[in-house]
Amino acid sequence: MSDFHYKNGELYTENVPVKTLAEQYGTPLYVYSAAHLRTQAGQLKTTLSQHLPADANAPLICFACKANSNIAVLDLLKQEGLGTDIVSLGEYTRARQAGISPDKIVFSGVGKTDTEIETVLKNGIHQINVESEPELERIARIAEKHKITAPVAFRFNPDVDAKTHAKITTGKHENKFGLTRDALIALYQKADAHAFIAPKGITSHIGSQLTAVTPFKDAFTRMRDLVEMLRAMDMPVTRIDIGGGLGITYTDETPPDLDDYARMVAEIIAPLGTQIILEPGRFIAGNCGILVSQVVHVKQGEKKHYLILDAGMNDLARPSIYDAYHPVMPVLENKAAEHIAYDIVGPVCETGDTFGKNIPLPVMEEDDFVAMTSSGAYGFVMASNYNTRPLPAEILVDGDTHKLIRRRQTVDDILALEIDI
Template sequence: MDHFNYRNGELFAEDVSVAEIAKKVGTPFYCYSTATLERHFKVFSEAFDGANALVCFAVKANSNLAVIRTLARLGAGADVVSEGELKRALAAGIPASKIVFSGVGKRPWEMEAALKAGIHQFNVESEPEIRVLSDVASRLGMEAPVAFRVNPDVDAKTHAKISTGKAENKFGVPWQDVSRIYGEAAKLPGIRIQGVDVHIGSQLTDLDPFNNAFHRVRELVMQLRQEGHDITQVDLGGGLGIPYDGTIPPSPLSYGAVALEAMGNLGVQLIFEPGRLIVGNAGILVSEVIYVKQGAERKFVILDAAMNDLIRPAMYDGYHHIDTIIAPTGDVELEEADVVGPVCETGDTFAKGRKLPPVAAGDLVAFRSAGAYGAVMASTYNTRPLVPEVLVKGDQFEVIRARPSLDELLQLDNVPAWLDND
């Protein structure tokens, strides 16, 4: 469920006309709904009512400070994968005690920043990483709270580029080496072993892979305890999908039931890292039609948004439902067209053979489910400025990231003195 609905034939974000935002902000732009963010976080959290659970929003899904602060006010923690994301989470008001630091390539200075902040846990992904973390913590006279991310070799049945729990993926330590790695890590100075972490992939629409992975983790926790490790934290990651193409994924309540059944009476704090599930359907990307071009074999709808603004279709073959801002009437016949952007790449294609109402230059369209991995993955390819982000709350809206000017974009570059003496 989201809060982008038609009223009298016009698309609204909560109580604000999307067309009115476009007039004031210009296109393309991202628009997020506060009510949807809040609802999704509450629905997920309520799946674990009565359990000792910490819900850490995966900042990589959408790192805008206003989005993170909206969730922080609801009690969210944060899952971060860089020092930059750590600083964003702290700046947005998330306590360090609710932050977990994931990622396969943490640098020493990032570890130091996280230790000094007092984060809840490091999710360590390799033996070299634990040795570096030990050195950093020892130098600071501190102790790093650690969970190893274990790779359970479970097929998540998702896109190959967002599968993270198979043996061939770069994430986590091998399942068969876990006992040895925990034993060696426990002897290192500056390290406090406290948990186990698993995350098998993103955009999962089947509970079976979760169930398989979670039960494997349960067995591992019991084994590690028998080996003398005080395991008090289990991070079960994120990954529950959203309905991009109309496929209805399992509900958070069903997901929660699987997690709670698998963890049973282990007496641990459960940590979850939802990202897409919270913010994906809370955002749309609004774009204007530049041209409608009739090719030799097909029609092209050319938009002012491009692959650098929303890269999921080009990178993951991601599907996004496309709505016109003005709703079609019931007797309008849909037309098949390729929806493309203006970037000089064949890959700058959002949809092929998509059936749409007839559109013309100047019409507005909205890409649904664009709140996750949209603005955060954008670039300035073709020297196109990053697009604005807008947050709506009721009948109010605010630009929460402005569109930089071309002059501001150019000022990021520096011309060496030897090229500047003409």
């Protein structure tokens, strides 16, 4: 997190002091680093190009915007040449509003509705990733009705254990995602025979926050074998979408080495001569953001010291959903030797509203600011209005400057949608 660092005892995002932002915009507050987003996008592009054959087309990197869908973030990544992987009409609308061209948008997800399919077909989409037979039938019916050919890829479930958290494992046969090899081959043939379906290739995404390389290798190998089988049946395969999943460091995890990953793509996937599509989310955005919060109270419990923050599980859900820990950094560095082990909790009425237990920190006081690191992916996007708590504001820092990229929601915003009978 070099884009977040202490200078003269204060936490900075790039060249902007975090305390200044917290005081100006209030807390809880998401703060993102533009430099970090650019670095991650650049690193992925460069590493892939170093390993792929010189004459190969550049892969299409579609940022999985479920990780962070703020329009300003999508716009910034567009300027780095990235497209978007979307899973809803809402995300499609965001991507288009950010100016992302339809030929750089892929549509994933197991439950696309008629309205969603109709809208993307009419307005343009690079491919719809099909996850089941009823979904193909639905797409075929809509495509035929509007006389628009639907470009599709089929999501392969390779039955590979991603060795990550059970709730973000997606490539085992017991998971709801994708198709087995035989089911996929049968659907591919059906699609190829349909006048308004254009099968383009296959896609697979086996899970998120992968730290081991082997599951990628196993999945890629099974994808390659499947493409060879399809081609042996004269099926046209011009694209392979290898999904996302690259892990990041939150505390002490060792993410896959990017060179190893790119080498595998070059050795296993590239020889098939297709367009290569990637859908990274967390790798691009995870370490671009912090959630800044203020200490409401320091409570001395019977057995514990509690640091009660103004951010709760509704603002950052990952600790309560995945038992994740986002390291907590005081915004003003306190070099005092005395540390206290705190349970760091939010104000929401749930015991699960806990960000960390027995976390040693310098002695903290009411009104101090803290930052929860690595919160750029699956942070704001998972925030809710639980306990009628308004959604936080979001800030994008770029060098010496910063911009408010989403204003704080108000209670009036929330209540405006309700109808008093």
